[in-house]
Amino acid sequence: MTSTDHFDVIVLGGGQAGLTAAITAAENGASVCILEVAPRAMRGGNTRHTRNLRPMHESGAFPMEGAYGFDEYLDDLLRVTGGETDHALAELTIRESEHAITWLQDHGVAFQPPLSGTLHLGRTNAFFLGGGKALVNSLYRFAANLGVHTVYEATNIDLNISGTRFIDLTYQQESNTHRISGHCLVAAAGGFEANLDWLEEAWGPAARNFLVRGTPYNKGNILRQLLDAEFKQVGDPDQCHAVAIDGRAPTYDGGIVSRVDSVPLGIVVNNAGKRFFDEGEDFWPKRYAIWGRLIAAQTDQIGYAITDAKADGLFMPTVLPPLKSKTIDGLAKQIDIPAAALLQTIDQFNAATISGSFNHQALDDCRTQDLLINKSHWARKIDTPPYSAYPLRPGITFTYLGVAVDNQARLQVGSGNACENIFAAGEVMAGNILGHGYLAGIGMTIGHVFGRIAGKEAAKHAH
Amino acid sequence: MPTDKTTAEAIRVMTICNACRYCEGHCAVFPAMERQTAFTKNNIEFLSNLCHQCGACYQHCQYADPHEFDINVPAVFEQARLESYTQFLWPAFMQPAVLNGSRFMATSLLVSISLFLLAVTEQAGVSHILAPQVNFYNLMPHSVMASIFSFAALAVVISWWMTLREYWHSISLPSPWSIGMASYSAAITSALTLKNLDGGHGDGCYESGESPSLWKRRFHHLVLIGFFLCFSATLVGTFYHYGLDVPAPYGWLTLPKILGVTGGIMLLVGCAGLFRTKQTTDHRLVSSDNGYGMSLTVLLFFTSLTGLGLPIAQGTGALGLLLAVHLGCVLALFLNFAWGKFTHGFFRLIALLADEHQKTQ
Structure with a gap:
């Protein structure tokens, strides 16, 4: 055990929210230390896998294409959350997001026009040049220049909280234990999506078949300690953002390349060979987030997206090629599901399609009728070999369970008061604003806005 | 032309890059990659010589070592370029x-x-x-x-x-x-x-x-x-x-x-x-x-x-x-x-x- 170092502000977690808080605190005169659990090469939490945020903007100046005003933004947020949001904090987030691009540019982050293949996001989302890791690198560089001290591979962080007040903490690095104290603590260490044990508590054994799309380091250690210290909770443990991804992706850290976009162009069956949801309900970017849960509800948490040759080349390329066969029978054997059941499903589906003019870039009029589960758009007969199948698994992106905060990013205690010296930013408190559903880029926006608020308030409190 | 080993590695890397595309703002390589319908020896010879070895895509890669995908476009393209300089050189x-x-x-x-x-x-x-x-x-x-x-x-x-x-x-x-x-x-x-x-x-x-x-x-x-x-x-x-x-x-x-x-x-x-x-x-x-x-x-x-x-x-x-x-x-x-x-x-x-x-x- 070494002697106790003291900082005005200790930031837990070195993703975008933590870095923004650390930089803001340092710019307001505080001495700052970031504890990052990952090694340097894997730093940045899930920010490493991100690529944009969603700023409100009236002008449509670069990098945005067209205006995205307050009212429209709020409508979008209310729609996707189904009202499960703290209205005041939601409005605060939207208003403050207007400054995000300028702030990031001033701190070394570059933007670019929307990436290809990102339908409809050019007006609402600002893309980081080079993606989230480029942003992370820029912010770490800026923080270091401000004198922010960063500790990597800081594991087993143990918070010493007296009542509702943060006193100090210990962490381990290379099997040495260190103790540091701070006037304030900013919790920005993400959710618990990489903690399969915790997921299993909420989801049951099904969680063992989940793939974690992001960082393997978000184990929820800090979130657990804050909830155990009786700070007020938001969200439920079984709420998470889960999309349908390639079932062959790595257990952790597969990121964006694990996506499979072929679902709306064909059908999806479970391992009994049966369809279970309308594959053509809406555009895939608007629907992939519900498919994670749909597949989680199937036996063994697996589904198969099946297309025929007509769909080839109409969706984003995948890392792994699909399983292919010249016959449905052969395909069923490859994916190990009952061939008779799959044949029957496809025959019924083909018989139910009504001809229309196919257009995969619009909500077209190709649909089925008289099926138990109809397909609303892009329904074409699956009849042209070779046939392709992608195995699909639930890929969890982030969790919604978090700690409640006020408009100064301060943790809330059960009695309705705010904690004096513990602040939160990023995924650990995103559930305050996003209690349900998802809006592309909203997580990074919340992280940015509350990172700045937490950094400023923590620095103010430390002086 | 690059050897089979280099080509195979370059194709593996490009296949992952083409599913990611985060780097398309850095240089001409990535937009060019997106135009290819398949990756072959010939278009690796093209893409690798388009690469100017600026390193941006490597420093910003979420899949770089120690990630298991171990993506390193500049290194594999440098090798492919060197092999193309060799193979095309006249006289042999x-x-x-x-x-x-x-x-x-x-x-x-x-x-x-x-x-x-x-x-x-x-x-x-x-x-x-x-x-x-x-x-x-x-x-x-x-x-x-x-x-x-x-x-x-x-x-x-x-x-x-x-x-x-x-x-x-x-x-x-x-x-x-x-x-x-x-x-x-x-x-x-x-x-x-x-x-x-x-x-x-x-x-x-x-x-x-x-x-x-x-x-x-x-x-x-x-x-x-x-x-x-x-x-x-x-x-x-x-x-x-x-x-x-x-x-x-x-x-x-x-x-x-x-x-x-x-x-x-x-x-x-x-x-x-x-x-x-x-x-x-x-x-x-x-x-x-x-x-x-x-x-x-x-x-x-x-x-x-x-x-x-x-x-x-x-x-x-x-x-x-x-x-x-x-x-x-x-x-x-x-x-x-x-x-x-x-x-x-x-x-x-x-x-x-x-x-x-x-x-x-």
């Missing part, structure tokens, strides 16, 4: 020159300098080689110099023609006449401005780490401009000699001298800078280093150094030796033009042209 018996870059440079220097030492000694006589001299042509007649280098230049041009023709066909470029002027002009502009070393944001490249830097681009500009100035000095000198019948040596304030001295100094600074940049390069971006890359920098540096030394040595006993060394450097440089790193400029230019041409299709 010179191909080992690429794989043994430093040895080829050292040998060509040694042989060239020895030849010129012998020639100068023969011309001036052993006893007079160290006597103070003013005029080069007493040491080596202009006609001999002109013949040697005209012959060397012819060999260089033939070698370029044969080498680049193969590359041109291999990456499926159509006949030069069927490519639009706009494509030529855009490709040449990108080559001359080194657009692809600006990182996409204008702050430069990442070859030495996570902070962007414009120095590699600036030093390369110095080298390129310095080279053109020295080349112009030679052309103007030739015109003076044959056209105006004014033989060298020229005074400090004559056009050949002004062009040559300015160009020579730019080359010295630029080459020293590029050499320094190479020393600080993030070793992870480099797949192999056999001295091939640096051979051109070293030769340009010593050619300018000895060239700038000539007017200073005029009237002293050192002129004879220095002239032999300088001419030896120049001849070694000519060998590099044909079979060394110099060809990278043409490969890149053709790849840039293919890129511009594909955009119009």
Whole structure:
């Protein structure tokens, strides 16, 4: 055990929210230390896998294409959350997001026009040049220049909280234990999506078949300690953002390349060979987030997206090629599901399609009728070999369970008061604003806005 | 063409990159990658030569080592480029020159300098080689110099023609006449401005780490401009000699001298800078280093150094030796033009042209 170092502000977690808080605190005169659990090469939490945020903007100046005003933004947020949001904090987030691009540019982050293949996001989302890791690198560089001290591979962080007040903490690095104290603590260490044990508590054994799309380091250690210290909770443990991804992706850290976009162009069956949801309900970017849960509800948490040759080349390329066969029978054997059941499903589906003019870039009029589960758009007969199948698994992106905060990013205690010296930013408190559903880029926006608020308030409190 | 192993790794990497696409704002490689319907040996030859080794995509890659995908575009493309320089090189018996870059440079220097030492000694006589001299042509007649280098230049041009023709066909470029002027002009502009070393944001490249830097681009500009100035000095000198019948040596304030001295100094600074940049390069971006890359920098540096030394040595006993060394450097440089790193400029230019041409299709 070494002697106790003291900082005005200790930031837990070195993703975008933590870095923004650390930089803001340092710019307001505080001495700052970031504890990052990952090694340097894997730093940045899930920010490493991100690529944009969603700023409100009236002008449509670069990098945005067209205006995205307050009212429209709020409508979008209310729609996707189904009202499960703290209205005041939601409005605060939207208003403050207007400054995000300028702030990031001033701190070394570059933007670019929307990436290809990102339908409809050019007006609402600002893309980081080079993606989230480029942003992370820029912010770490800026923080270091401000004198922010960063500790990597800081594991087993143990918070010493007296009542509702943060006193100090210990962490381990290379099997040495260190103790540091701070006037304030900013919790920005993400959710618990990489903690399969915790997921299993909420989801049951099904969680063992989940793939974690992001960082393997978000184990929820800090979130657990804050909830155990009786700070007020938001969200439920079984709420998470889960999309349908390639079932062959790595257990952790597969990121964006694990996506499979072929679902709306064909059908999806479970391992009994049966369809279970309308594959053509809406555009895939608007629907992939519900498919994670749909597949989680199937036996063994697996589904198969099946297309025929007509769909080839109409969706984003995948890392792994699909399983292919010249016959449905052969395909069923490859994916190990009952061939008779799959044949029957496809025959019924083909018989139910009504001809229309196919257009995969619009909500077209190709649909089925008289099926138990109809397909609303892009329904074409699956009849042209070779046939392709992608195995699909639930890929969890982030969790919604978090700690409640006020408009100064301060943790809330059960009695309705705010904690004096513990602040939160990023995924650990995103559930305050996003209690349900998802809006592309909203997580990074919340992280940015509350990172700045937490950094400023923590620095103010430390002086 | 790259070997199967390099091609296989490049295809693996491109397949992952094409599903990610986060880097498409950095340089021309990624938008070009997205246009390919499948990855083959041929389009890896194209994409790898389009890569300018700025390192941005590596430093910003969420899948770089220690991630299990272990994505490193600059390293695999550098290897693929080196293999394409080798495989297309004409005549085939010179191909080992690429794989043994430093040895080829050292040998060509040694042989060239020895030849010129012998020639100068023969011309001036052993006893007079160290006597103070003013005029080069007493040491080596202009006609001999002109013949040697005209012959060397012819060999260089033939070698370029044969080498680049193969590359041109291999990456499926159509006949030069069927490519639009706009494509030529855009490709040449990108080559001359080194657009692809600006990182996409204008702050430069990442070859030495996570902070962007414009120095590699600036030093390369110095080298390129310095080279053109020295080349112009030679052309103007030739015109003076044959056209105006004014033989060298020229005074400090004559056009050949002004062009040559300015160009020579730019080359010295630029080459020293590029050499320094190479020393600080993030070793992870480099797949192999056999001295091939640096051979051109070293030769340009010593050619300018000895060239700038000539007017200073005029009237002293050192002129004879220095002239032999300088001419030896120049001849070694000519060998590099044909079979060394110099060809990278043409490969890149053709790849840039293919890129511009594909955009119009």
